[in-house]
Amino acid sequence: MDSFIATGLIGISLGSQYTLLALGFTLIFGILGVVNFAHGGFYVMGGYVAYYCNVILGLPYPVAVMLAMLSMAALGWLFESLILERVIEDHQATLMVTMGFYLVMATAILMIFGAESPQFPFPVTGVWRLGGIYFPYANMIVLGACLAAIVFVYWLVYRTNIGRGMRAMSEDLPVASALGMRTKALFPFAFALATGLAGGTGALVTPILALAPHVGDSVLAFSFLTVILGGLGSVTGATCAAFIVGLIEAYAAVYLGGSKGALTLFALVLIILVVRPQGLLGREVRRS
Amino acid sequence: MTMRLGRFMCGTLLASAAFGGAVSACELKIGVPAVLSGPAAQWGIALRGATEFAAKEAMEEKRLVINGVACTISVKTIDSKYSAEGAASAASAFAAEGIKVIVGPVGSPEVTGMKPVATRNRMVAMVNSFAKNSIGPEWPTVFHIGPGPSGWAAPIIDAGLQRFKFKTAAIVAPNDQGGTDIASVNADIFKQRGVSVTEEYYQRGTTNFAPIVTRIMSSNAEALDLASSPAGDAGIIVKQMRQAGFTGPIFRLGGPGTDEIARVAGGLDILKDFLWYEPVYMDDKMRALEQKYEKLMGSARPENSDFFRWTFAARMMIKAVQIAGTVDNAEKISAAMRTLPVEDEHIGKGYWIGQKFFGINQEMSYPFAIGVIQGGVKQPFIRADAVSEK
Structure with a gap:
């Protein structure tokens, strides 16, 4: 029973991290119609910015996380408005441009910091224990921060005028533009929000796992998987799917083993997509 | 005159080609x-x-x-x-x-x-x-x-058994040939010494090992072998195992990389009791x-x-x-x-x-050498003789 509860905690913890990544990914697709292959790169770079600020410059960890978020948001804003905006109408071009930007980021990290993992410890150590159940304080803090960020994104998307504007553009871009929504400001804003979330997640998660130039690859894969499962462009779908993926990954790995667990996760996602090709909460027809 | 000049130039060209050819060869x-x-x-x-x-x-x-x-x-x-x-x-x-x-x-x-x-x-x-x-x-x-480990895992396991008491061990490795071949060799050597073994495999590319750690903890293993898990992965596994409350010795019966494992895990204190294969003394x-x-x-x-x-x-x-x-x-x-x-x-x-x-x-x-960290402190390397088939 203890391991069942401990596994649930792991699943929720994984789910909250996947949610933050998937929310950014799905926001970009929902509003801009762009599949952002550079998403993993913003995650890794956020981790390295936090590492640089915290370990090299000696800034407090929370400040480092904020700087990582802001710098990734700024980079995202610049990337969208200077590069992506020029090809936004061409779906294939956006795929190539985001993929290319990911390679540029990964190579830049490799050249600046090297291929080996730096030591980037989480400032809080210790583990909460209750019988056989355990939960590291670091994971608890990261879970809390992730949940707070999820609440913030929901508030922004569903309770503010900016959010309403973004949702309107996601629903029907020509009509939203005709009604006065400023795509020149809202597109880069949505992109910056998403990349800021990815950078913040990287800054929070890499100290409890590991920081290395390659860790964005699996992040991209899981974000894509989660968003497809939830329904491309659906914020609530991405959130539900992220927790489902996290829990399945945890329970399958614990009770079936590492290899079969990964297989089970992908098999279940495959079955769900066969039954509901549009994803859990996605619409049947969508524009890009 | 023109013919002589032509012959001279041809000769020079041939000579340079031959000389150049010898150098580039x-x-x-x-x-x-x-x-x-x-x-x-x-x-x-x-x-x-x-x-x-x-x-x-x-x-x-x-x-x-x-x-x-x-x-x-x-x-x-x-x-x-x-x-x-x-x-x-x-x-x-x-x-x-x-x-x-x-x-x-x-x-x-x-x-x-x-x-x-x-x-x-x-x-x-x-x-x-x-x-x-x-x-x-x-x-x-x-x-x-x-x-590979067939040559040097035995003396390292023996060094571990001399220092720490354990009768069960878990081996964790990637689920491809780079992991399974090594883990199975290590498992045989542990078994020959009366240590019962469970093998755990993971998909290469995994970044969060918490579920696998929970599984290993449930098996009540008293020692852990990271086998040939890459150093980056091994560091996360060690960190999460120690967070889960694992106190036993950890073996690294695969390639070297202890420095990087320690960096990712959070330092020698986290490695605590750790033995590994060091290619040279x-x-x-x-x-x-x-x-x-x-x-x-x-x-x-x-x-x-x-x-x-x-x-x-x-x-x-x-x-x-x-x-x-x-x-x-x-x-x-x-x-x-x-x-x-x-x-x-x-x-x-x-x-x-x-x-x-x-x-x-x-x-x-x-x-080669056997590296030992005991109680979070690096010990002097133990020199081991070259393995011979004679």
Whole structure:
């Protein structure tokens, strides 16, 4: 029973991290119609910015996380408005441009910091224990921060005028533009929000796992998987799917083993997509 | 007059072509398929650094002289990505450039992918890999840099049993040939010593090992072996195992990389009780080699101690080329290699082995060391003799 509860905690913890990544990914697709292959790169770079600020410059960890978020948001804003905006109408071009930007980021990290993992410890150590159940304080803090960020994104998307504007553009871009929504400001804003979330997640998660130039690859894969499962462009779908993926990954790995667990996760996602090709909460027809 | 001038110019051209041809004929090109990205990058960096060093050393000291001409040695490195397809495509690229001498790659999947391409293109290779079929009679021009866990896991487990009490162990490794071959060999050696073993495998690319850690904790293992898990992965596993409350000794019966494991895990305190295979015993000769590298290359040697093994391997390859008197005939270089004693000016003397395990006597064996961290404190290395089949 203890391991069942401990596994649930792991699943929720994984789910909250996947949610933050998937929310950014799905926001970009929902509003801009762009599949952002550079998403993993913003995650890794956020981790390295936090590492640089915290370990090299000696800034407090929370400040480092904020700087990582802001710098990734700024980079995202610049990337969208200077590069992506020029090809936004061409779906294939956006795929190539985001993929290319990911390679540029990964190579830049490799050249600046090297291929080996730096030591980037989480400032809080210790583990909460209750019988056989355990939960590291670091994971608890990261879970809390992730949940707070999820609440913030929901508030922004569903309770503010900016959010309403973004949702309107996601629903029907020509009509939203005709009604006065400023795509020149809202597109880069949505992109910056998403990349800021990815950078913040990287800054929070890499100290409890590991920081290395390659860790964005699996992040991209899981974000894509989660968003497809939830329904491309659906914020609530991405959130539900992220927790489902996290829990399945945890329970399958614990009770079936590492290899079969990964297989089970992908098999279940495959079955769900066969039954509901549009994803859990996605619409049947969508524009890009 | 015009005819004489024409003849003179033709003669000059022919002479320069002949002279130039003789010089360019003595360029040894070494292909290095090395993993330079991903969690195993530290191993590839050591391989690349060692080969570049051995090449520069040989040129500076004129160690490679064929037909009275000091040869130039160039090193071409391609990222083999710790995958069979990465190494196979690297070997194909080398073949396209006419490179016949290969040093590397590091991992079992890479070696498995490269061997057929190397054999088809008549290349001579000095490979690593702890796989059960790293070398064999079907690949006569492939040599092995040193024994895998079948050669050195037993003394390390014995050193662990002397220091710590455990009757059960869990082995965790990636679920491909680079993991399963090593884990199964280690498991057999643990069992021979009365330790019951469970094997846990994970998908390469996993970044959060918490579920696998929960599974291992449920098995009540008293010791853990990280086998050949890349250093980056191994560091996360150690960190999460200790967070989960695991207090037993941890073995690293795979490739070296303790420094990176400690960095990722959070320091020596987290490793606490840790034993690993160290490819060489650090003594004054080794330190002299480190200094030589620093002087020649202008920077500290690559961190991973596989650097020493690859230096030895690259030097042996250059020696074999020297004896063979050819830079591009794999069969002649292989034949020359078999006549060489396993001996290095810094690492010491060893043996050719491999007949019993692989069916071919093409594995180098030389003294190694056992690394021990006890209570979070690094202990002096324990020197171990070269494994012999005699």
